[in-house]
Amino acid sequence: MSINPADLRRVNVFEKASDEDLKIIAQGSIERSIEEGNFFFFQGDPADYAYILVAGRAKLLQTNPSGQQVNLRTINAWQMFGALGAVREAATYPASAQALEDCNALAVKSTTLKELIKDRPYLSIGLMNLMTDYIQEMQERYRELATEKVERRIARVLLRLTAQMGIKGEHNTIELGFTRKELSEMAGTTLFTVSRILSEWERLGLVEAGRERVVILQPHELVVIAEELEK
Amino acid sequence: MSINPADLRRVNVFEKASDEDLKIIAQGSIERSIEEGNFFFFQGDPADYAYILVAGRAKLLQTNPSGQQVNLRTINAWQMFGALGAVREAATYPASAQALEDCNALAVKSTTLKELIKDRPYLSIGLMNLMTDYIQEMQERYRELATEKVERRIARVLLRLTAQMGIKGEHNTIELGFTRKELSEMAGTTLFTVSRILSEWERLGLVEAGRERVVILQPHELVVIAEELEK
DNA sequence: GGACTTCTTTGCGCTATCGCAAAGAAGCAG
DNA sequence: CTGCTTCTTTGCGATAGCGCAAAGAAGTCC
Numbered sequence: 095m096s097i098n099p100a101d102l103r104r105v106n107v108f109e110k111a112s113d114e115d116l117k118i119i120a121q122g123s124i125e126r127s128i129e130e131g132n133f134f135f136f137q138g139d140p141a142d143y144a145y146i147l148v149a150g151r152a153k154l155l156q157t158n159p160s161g162q163q164v165n166l167r168t169i170n171a172w173q174m175f176g177a178l179g180a181v182r183e184a185a186t187y188p189a190s191a192q193a194l195e196d197c198n199a200l201a202v203k204s205t206t207l208k209e210l211i212k213d214r215p216y217l218s219i220g221l222m223n224l225m226t227d228y229i230q231e232m233q234e235r236y237r238e239l240a241t242e243k244v245e246r247r248i249a250r251v252l253l254r255l256t257a258q259m260g261i262k263g264e265h266n267t268i269e270l271g272f273t274r275k276e277l278s279e280m281a282g283t284t285l286f287t288v289s290r291i292l293s294e295w296e297r298l299g300l301v302e303a304g305r306e307r308v309v310i311l312q313p314h315e316l317v318v319i320a321e322e323l324e325k
Numbered sequence: 326m327s328i329n330p331a332d333l334r335r336v337n338v339f340e341k342a343s344d345e346d347l348k349i350i351a352q353g354s355i356e357r358s359i360e361e362g363n364f365f366f367f368q369g370d371p372a373d374y375a376y377i378l379v380a381g382r383a384k385l386l387q388t389n390p391s392g393q394q395v396n397l398r399t400i401n402a403w404q405m406f407g408a409l410g411a412v413r414e415a416a417t418y419p420a421s422a423q424a425l426e427d428c429n430a431l432a433v434k435s436t437t438l439k440e441l442i443k444d445r446p447y448l449s450i451g452l453m454n455l456m457t458d459y460i461q462e463m464q465e466r467y468r469e470l471a472t473e474k475v476e477r478r479i480a481r482v483l484l485r486l487t488a489q490m491g492i493k494g495e496h497n498t499i500e501l502g503f504t505r506k507e508l509s510e511m512a513g514t515t516l517f518t519v520s521r522i523l524s525e526w527e528r529l530g531l532v533e534a535g536r537e538r539v540v541i542l543q544p545h546e547l548v549v550i551a552e553e554l555e556k
Numbered sequence: 557g558g559a560c561t562t563c564t565t566t567g568c569g570c571t572a573t574c575g576c577a578a579a580g581a582a583g584c585a586g
Numbered sequence: 587c588t589g590c591t592t593c594t595t596t597g598c599g600a601t602a603g604c605g606c607a608a609a610g611a612a613g614t615c616c
Contacts, residue, residue, distance in 0.1 A: 218449030
């Protein structure tokens with residue numbers, strides 16, 4: 095089950111790559127399967143590979159000295175992650191990457207990318223786009239965490255997830271498959287608080303909360319909670 | 326008081342630029358003086374220029390709908406900021422940039438940079454280094470905000486500032502010129518809390534707190550507060 | 557030197573959010 | 587079906603940090 099080089103065009107960064115380049119990348123890379131819960135790499139490991147997620151879902155996270163986790167990003171298929179080794183000398187991953195489901199990924203040697211970057215502007219530009227996107231998201235989330243109340247942050251998390259990966263049901267409902275713990279790590283709060291707020295929203299008919307599952311019944315109302323000036 | 330192209334090499338991103346390129350950049354750019362308190366640009370403005378701070382200090386900040394501010398980054402001389410327009414099409418600044426002191430800066434047209442990037446790998450790599458640095462810092466700060474107590478965050482802010490721009494005094498003391506408000510915006514808290522904690526630290530002899538001024542008397546003790554596992 | 561402005565400190569009450577504990581679903585394994 | 591594991595809910599304190607208000611420094615301007 096080898097990967098077709100042409101499939102790599104589904105990765106934003108390689109959108110404009112030549113067939114030639116895709117071949118180089120495909121050949122200079124290894125396939126890795128990571129089971130749910132296992133790690134692609136840990137914070138602090140030498141950043142020798144950049145990854146392209148082919149199947150499954152993963153997350154980037156940081157852990158603080160006492161073990162608390164923070165979710166930095168959720169990664170879906172055909173997204174690239176761990177790419178900073180392609181740029182920096184002797185880089186180490188600044189975060190860990192863990193499989194949320196069983197995953198298949200392509201591991202591209204950082205050195206290969208580093209070589210390619212030298213004379214393929216489309217690649218640098220693609221990577222920079224990736225980075226600026228991410229910077230913007232982080233800045234926004236940072237501000238939210240600093241200034242917004244939990245309820246609003248949770249609403250935002252759900253909306254962001256909706257945009258990224260929501261599965262549409264009937265009547266505009268959107269289903270998300272996350273545990274309370276995962277949601278709390280994304281919102282920078284505790285699973286208890288998430289649970290309480292979801293219960294509250296359920297009472298109001300905004301969502302339907304199940305085990306590892308949230309169905310958004312009234313997306314618009316969530317937007318109101320997320321954006322509204324005075325509560 | 327025009328800028329000497331060779332000075333541009335003090336900017337990390339241009340470290341490896343040819344004299345030729347520096348000239349292009351110097352010529353294709355405008356000098357702007359911004360008085361203390363005024364803005365280089367606002368969040369949402371079209372990102373037509375990237376800036377290089379020549380003199381003074383500035384900050385990048387975001388404002389939420391109800392006017393609360395968050396400090397994203399402090400910018401010192403010879404640092405580049407607002408560069409994302411060099412990469413993205415029709416980009417708008419994701420944050421505002423405000424002068425903390427009277428500033429002189431060089432404004433480089435985004436289009437100029439965009440042209441240059443196409444066939445100067447050193448430039449892309451320089452920019453990517455800038456971005457990855459920033460991403461790492463933001464990730465770290467995000468995690469701090471999500472998981473650490475205020476006291477620790479304030480300690481970190483002081484230490485970070487120390488590394489970036491502390492003025493060394495006698496006996497290993499370090500002087501920082503910031504208001505409580507500014508510090509609070511960097512730590513993601515309120516000026517009251519910063520004031521209280523600085524008072525506390527002053528009582529303990531760790532710092533000396535003055536108007537728009539903090540002198541760190543015992544840097545090591547601050548590190549302990551910032552890193553220590555159990556309090 | 558006085559009047560103003562800006563920044564800082566501190567007391568006080570408040571509340572959003574945490575954190576534990578215990579019990580209740582839901583799914584899975586044999 | 588039964589028991590086990592994992593996830594969720596909810597009650598009940600506890601508290602860290604907020605936010606206001608008022609007063610106290612420290613500069614600045616004329």
